[in-house]
Amino acid sequence: MKHLGSQIEYWDGVGATKTFTHPVNLDWLEQVNQNARILDYGCGYGRVMAELSEHGFRDVSGVDVSPALIARGRRLRPDLRFAVLETPPVVSCASGSFDVVLLFAVLTCVPDDGAQRELVSELMRVLAPGGLLYISDVVLQDDERNRDRYATYGERFGAPYGVFATDDGAVFRHHDSAELHAVLSGFDLVDERRIDVVTMNGHRSQAVQLLARKP
Structure with a gap:
């Protein structure tokens, strides 16, 4: 499925008009210094960045593959730092540049x-x-x-269970929790919680939030 790439045409088109909703659990960041270097990877139009800034975090930046979403973010919050990812997933920063990285509804897009x-x-x-x-x-x-949706896409393309196509032209993936834990195998899991979210297409769905620490 690597041919899907970053689905940039979708995110620069209809995707750039969507509203993102995953909530930030600020309790998880309670012990984080307000001068901590925070990166929102896949920041979209900066909704999470804005919330963190409004709660006193002073060093928040965001990157996204979509120039259209980044442009929307800059219009909405010109005070925040946005950058387009030129060669995803690579971030044009030195190793160890950040104290916190947020990855909100991004793995579903990969x-x-x-x-x-x-x-x-x-x-x-x-x-x-x-x-x-x-x-x-x-x-x-x-x-x-x-x-x-999972069965139809899997039968047509041999994709893992949980991958599906939306009516407006994107391909996404829903995960078994064990799959997410496996992706985080190099981290120490700190906390986990189940939540309900409204997707960007208006459907209520179950989600999970994971907080992990780099050793």
């Missing part, structure tokens, strides 16, 4: 196993020792609509 591992490896690189990786993503849904 359906390929190898591409997910490459992304998390890059985030491990840019995190300082002891740094936190905060993931929020959608888990496998058990309703008929989603089961049918």
Whole structure:
């Protein structure tokens, strides 16, 4: 599925109009210094960045593959630092540049196993020792609509169970929690919680948030 790449045409088109909703659990960041270097990877239009800034975090930056989403973010919050990822998943920063990295509803947009591992490896690189990786993503849904989508896409393309296509032209992946734990095998898991979210297409779904620390 690596041919899907970053699906940049989708994110620069209809995807750039979407509203993102995964909530930030600020309790998990309670012990993080407000001068901590924070990166929102896959920041979209900066919704999470804005929330962190409004709660007193002073060094927040965001990167995304979509120039259209980055442009939207700059219009909404010209005070925040945005950058386009030119060669994803690579971040143009030195190793150990960040104390916290957020990855909100990003792995769902990267359906390929190898591409997910490459992304998390890059985030491990840019995190300082002891740094936190905060993931929020959608888990496998058990309703008929989603089961049918998983089965249909898997039969057509041999994709892992949980991969599906949306009506507006994107390919996403919902995960078994064990898959997310495996992606984080190089980290120490700090905390985990289940939440309900509204997807960008307006459907209520189950999700999971994971807080992990770089050894």
